Amino acid sequence: MPDDSFTRCEPRLTSLSHGGGCGCKIAPGVLERILAGSLTPLVPPELLVGLGTSDDAAVWRLNDSQALVATTDFFMPIVDDPRDFGRIAATNALSDVYAMGGRPILALALVGMPIKTLSEATIGAILKGGADTCAAAGVALAGGHTIDSVEPIYGLVALGLVHPDQVKTNAGARPGDVLILGKRIGVGILTGAMKKGQASAAEEAALIASVTQLNTPGTELGTHAGVHAMTDVTGFGLAGHAMEMARGSGCDLEIFWADVPKFTGVREAAAAGHVTGASGRNWDSYGTMVDLPAGFDLLDRGLLTDPQTSGGLLVACAPEAADEVLAIFHAQGFDAAAVIGRMGAENPAPRLRIF
Incomplete structure (x- = not known):
């Protein structure tokens, strides 16, 4: 507070x-x-x-x-x-x-x-x-x-x-790589609710703890041969930074929406009108490169494009390295880290596909 x-x-x-x-x-x-x-x-x-x-x-x-x-x-x-x-x-x-x-x-x-x-x-x-x-x-x-x-x-x-x-760029992902996200998403929406006094004390505490948590696993992940690409998710939202990885790597990218870690209460905050203007501007910039599933509503789209401040690392790694990557995150206190998708086939005009 x-x-x-x-x-x-x-x-x-x-x-x-x-x-x-x-x-x-x-x-x-x-x-x-x-x-x-x-x-x-x-x-x-x-x-x-x-x-x-x-x-x-x-x-x-x-x-x-x-x-x-x-x-x-x-x-x-x-x-x-x-x-x-x-x-x-x-x-x-x-x-x-x-x-x-x-x-x-x-x-x-x-x-x-x-x-x-x-x-x-x-x-x-x-x-x-x-x-x-x-x-x-x-x-x-x-x-x-x-x-x-x-x-x-x-x-x-x-x-x-x-x-x-050992430099990890956003351009080294390979077809079949597993995608791991280190933090929950929804920072922009929840801070909007906080400004209006419409976030609970527990929601505020969880958000502050996340955005002040240093992404220290990145240093260790840099030395891991199974990690092929890395970026952090910030102002362009999960979709925007995933698209940068897809474009840099020349591969389609697939995200399984149900597996993406999200802050408790964030969808309710979005429904209450706290989706940011930046979310809409993000979608206008890259929405034509994103394939959404049937029934994917505007609230979910607002969360997919929600600008993250001090968001999590997005890691593309070999499938056999996924457990080790998750263990590195968890050992450093990143309890929300999870597998959220995979890299698809090579494509000179990559697309982001949400499932």
């Missing part, structure tokens, strides 16, 4: 942002059009992962045994408690390093705050939340940049290390 000592004399953090968390992302279709023809990137041989497959981070080879993973992520408040906002934003930013199979080592804070609207105590609590998460991850928070902005913004530049031969 929000800490009233920060909020009773100030506006709620979420009231200061036009959209919260990864729901602030520019829709994937719009982003693709903006980037088309606007970038002429330099691609030296040391750049192992760049813009080519919309991956989670860039990777630069340093030497034969080390590569640098570099990423950044920031957004406006998704919750009203300032420390929780900082924790969530930092967890989300570090997730991209884990999604590449890396180990985060260094971070820089990106801070934009309405100085005349929020107290120094509130802003300090946001930064403290981010610093606490970095400390828990063993990451040195070594600096950053601040501006006075209209909306509160917080995030990190995150750097990590990985062996060049």
